[in-house]
Amino acid sequence: MVANIRTIGMPALVSFDTVARLGGISVAADHLNMAKSGVSRHISRLEEHFGVKLVERSGRSVKLTPTGIRLHQRIKSILADIDLLDDIAREETGDVSGQVNFAATAEFGSLIVSTLLPAVRDRFPNLTLVMRPAYDFEDMQDPSTDLAFRIGTFDDDRLVAKELGSFTCWLVAAPELAARSPVSTPNDLSDKPCLTFRSDVTETTWTFFSSKVASPVQVSGPFATRSFPVLFDLAVTGQGYAFLPEFMLTDALTDGRLVRCLPDYVSRQYSVFLTYRPGTRRIARVDAVASLAETLIPALL
Numbered sequence: 001m002v003a004n005i006r007t008i009g010m011p012a013l014v015s016f017d018t019v020a021r022l023g024g025i026s027v028a029a030d031h032l033n034m035a036k037s038g039v040s041r042h043i044s045r046l047e048e049h050f051g052v053k054l055v056e057r058s059g060r061s062v063k064l065t066p067t068g069i070r071l072h073q074r075i076k077s078i079l080a081d082i083d084l085l086d087d088i089a090r091e092e093t094g095d096v097s098g099q100v101n102f103a104a105t106a107e108f109g110s111l112i113v114s115t116l117l118p119a120v121r122d123r124f125p126n127l128t129l130v131m132r133p134a135y136d137f138e139d140m141q142d143p144s145t146d147l148a149f150r151i152g153t154f155d156d157d158r159l160v161a162k163e164l165g166s167f168t169c170w171l172v173a174a175p176e177l178a179a180r181s182p183v184s185t186p187n188d189l190s191d192k193p194c195l196t197f198r199s200d201v202t203e204t205t206w207t208f209f210s211s212k213v214a215s216p217v218q219v220s221g222p223f224a225t226r227s228f229p230v231l232f233d234l235a236v237t238g239q240g241y242a243f244l245p246e247f248m249l250t251d252a253l254t255d256g257r258l259v260r261c262l263p264d265y266v267s268r269q270y271s272v273f274l275t276y277r278p279g280t281r282r283i284a285r286v287d288a289v290a291s292l293a294e295t296l297i298p299a300l301l
Helices: 010-022 025-032 036-050 066-092 106-123 175-180 186-191 228-236 250-254 284-300
Strands: 055-058 061-064 098-104 127-133 147-151 160-167 169-173 193-196 204-210 213-224 241-245 259-261 270-276
Touching: 010 025, 010 036, 010 066, 025 036, 061 066, 098 106, 098 284, 106 127, 106 147, 106 228, 106 284, 127 284, 147 284, 160 284, 169 175, 175 259, 186 204, 186 213, 193 228, 228 241, 270 284
Parallel strands: 098 127, 098 147, 193 213, 193 241
Antiparallel strands: 055 061, 147 270, 160 270, 169 241, 169 259, 204 213
């Protein structure tokens, strides 16, 4: 069986993985700096070798067959293991180098990078970082993502998750709005302009906690988006009240661009997790970044 597998060849596996991830032969060829015919030939060789159809071609795009989907999962693992061998070899020489890819929300990622990047550059000058801004819990089985910082609850037994700390959200507004249309209790927000973290409608429920007592209130306003940085900018210009993560607010509260409203109330606690696939930290470059994150991030929270 092993001798038979040798006839497949790594280039064919890499081509198939790239086609599966990018969704097309042309785009995969561009990504691999290969001729389109070469990538197509690799796919055909795999289909001939296994005796099954792996992709359905439709114009410029392709779609994996059910067998292709199952096979791609195994090929991703094989390629990840090969990367691991290379990293282990580099670790034995004492050279921690390469690229670490991680996912995080845009605003929390900014906080992480401002602290983590200087430390990485100081300790491991041959390491580089690539961040993918993301709010959703991506499938971390994808070997292209080494680490992810996740906010909220975590329930995925395929992954290792270490809680780094937690934060709350605070109600803030521009000083002019807070003076012109003040609030003294959460219920006062029901008829105030509120900037909400939604992607479908502007109405939502904000739940405030004081002495562990919950006070939910229905709010709405002129604008909603799943981007805390955008909501922050709009709050600074006086467009509405915003319920934002506390770690975003230090500078704006200090220099007076925003004021904190209802200071006795906060949101629920949001936990922050560092997540990764089992065994990933055997890779020297990933473990180096993860270890720094475990040391530095809790202090930020």
